[in-house]
Amino acid sequence: ETGVTQTPRHLVMGMTNKKSLKCEQHLGHNAMYWYKQSAKKPLELMFVYNFKEQTENNSVPSRFSPECPNSSHLFLHLHTLQPEDSALYLCASSQEKGGRYTFGSGTRLTVV
Amino acid sequence: QKEVEQNSGPLSVPEGAIASLNCTYSDRGSQSFFWYRQYSGKSPELIMSIYSNGDKEDGRFTAQLNKASQYVSLLIRDSQPSDSATYLCAASNSGYSTLTFGKGTMLLVSP
Numbered sequence: 001e002t003g004v005t006q007t008p009r010h011l012v013m014g015m016t017n018k019k020s021l022k023c024e025q026h027l028g029h030n031a032m033y034w035y036k037q038s039a040k041k042p043l044e045l046m047f048v049y050n051f052k053e054q055t056e057n058n059s060v061p062s063r064f065s066p067e068c069p070n071s072s073h074l075f076l077h078l079h080t081l082q083p084e085d086s087a088l089y090l091c092a093s094s095q096e097k098g099g100r101y102t103f104g105s106g107t108r109l110t111v112v
Numbered sequence: 113q114k115e116v117e118q119n120s121g122p123l124s125v126p127e128g129a130i131a132s133l134n135c136t137y138s139d140r141g142s143q144s145f146f147w148y149r150q151y152s153g154k155s156p157e158l159i160m161s162i163y164s165n166g167d168k169e170d171g172r173f174t175a176q177l178n179k180a181s182q183y184v185s186l187l188i189r190d191s192q193p194s195d196s197a198t199y200l201c202a203a204s205n206s207g208y209s210t211l212t213f214g215k216g217t218m219l220l221v222s223p
Contacts, residue, residue, distance in 0.1 A: 033210065040120075042212075042215045042216075043156075043200070043213040090155055097210065098144070098204040098209050100146065100158055101146075101148075101156075101158065101202075101211060103148075103155040103156050103157070105154070105155050106154075
């Protein structure tokens with residue numbers, strides 16, 4: 001596989017559920033990101049990892065918990081979400097932080 | 113607060129025309145600028161990057177940067193219906209900062 005792979009593509013979850021989003025990059029990049037994309041809003045940065053270390057947490061609620069076990073994998077653990085958390089969640093990677101991003105295909109999350 | 117501003121559109125142009133997409137940014141320290149294309153229901157894909165004042169051409173696409181005016185634009189020549197998408201402008205400053213994205217401009221190219 002090449003590029004940035006995200007799973008699942010679609011996810012419907014209740015407010016009491018716990019689920020995880022997975023991202024894997026096969027590009028040898030050192031930085032990985034989680035973004036949230038809602039309608040009518042710019043892409044919102046959530047978390048940044050550089051060489052597996054979290055370097056930014058953009059005031060994200062604790063119901064979102066990131067994990068980066070190595071420089072190729074990134075997870076976003078979800079629990080007790082709210083309906084307003086429904087959005088497209090995008091993973092991206094870049095060779096160095098702030099460089100040219102490659103995005104994954106995204107996970108369309110619906111919280112019911 | 114770093115901001116990147118774009119007109120949300122839609123910008124409608126006929127097939128074969130030149131589409132002009134504009135973007136302004138608030139952070140004078142911004143050094144790197146990117147244009148991403150996002151088709152409906154898909155993820156953004158990088159189409160152009162520009163780092164120096166002036167024009168940069170790649171096929172039908174030309175990116176223009178004016179740092180004094182804090183202005184970036186993307187010109188698409190000979191627009192095709194397949195160019196219909198939302199175009200996102202992004203900027204970052206030096207020191208390995210993350211990208212700040214605009215809301216995007218929707219482009220509609222009619223046959």
